[in-house]
Amino acid sequence: MQELYKELLEKYGQQGWWPLLGSAPEGRYTSYHPGNYSLPDSDDDRLQVSVGAILTQNTNWLNVEKALHNLSEAGALSARGLREMKLEHLAELIRPSGYYNQKARKLKIFIQFFAGLEGRMPDREELLSLWGIGRETADSILLYAYQKSIMVIDNYTRRVFKAAGIKGYDLAYDKLRQYCEQQMPDEYRIMQEFHALLVKAGKELNK
């Protein structure tokens, strides 16, 4: 598995996940920051990553960018702004990301939880207890918003593992996650890069 990581890194280079709003290169709302593992470095940016993780559930990132942009313009990408936004208005803003009624509800539930954290890192079980936060979303939040070394398993992960001949690609989520964490160094920078590379590679693989 470390071999696969090295190959992907050589082939594609550092990915600079998780994308954040701001100083967008041509035509995009979010930008990447390859080689900079110190982000996010503010509470609002941790919130932004978490919101993005919820919005991207089974959804193309380009659609998520539009929704994030709308939220930002409406001042709803801060804990306070998001909390004060009416549910119906929120749903309208995130419409481009699809499943907007469900996701608006998920964001409302999440923001209440987030405010209660007062800056500390949530634990996995807390996240999983929230309606709308499943395993992949919880792990994405922990890995990319809080720099916790944990493997995120998604469809691309399984797809690339399968193509690379890595046994266990079809294990249950937590089994595969633990297997990966056991194979890889316990280092959030590598976990972030590996997952981002798997997505990159997975996109070039036909289903």
Added chain:
DNA sequence: AGCCAGGCTACCG
């Protein structure tokens, strides 16, 4: 012009 996207919940057997 379909097919698909950085899933989750509810419910079934």
Added chain:
DNA sequence: CGGTAGCATGGC
């Protein structure tokens, strides 16, 4: 436990 319908938009 594993399997599946429903949720919804926009890009390609």
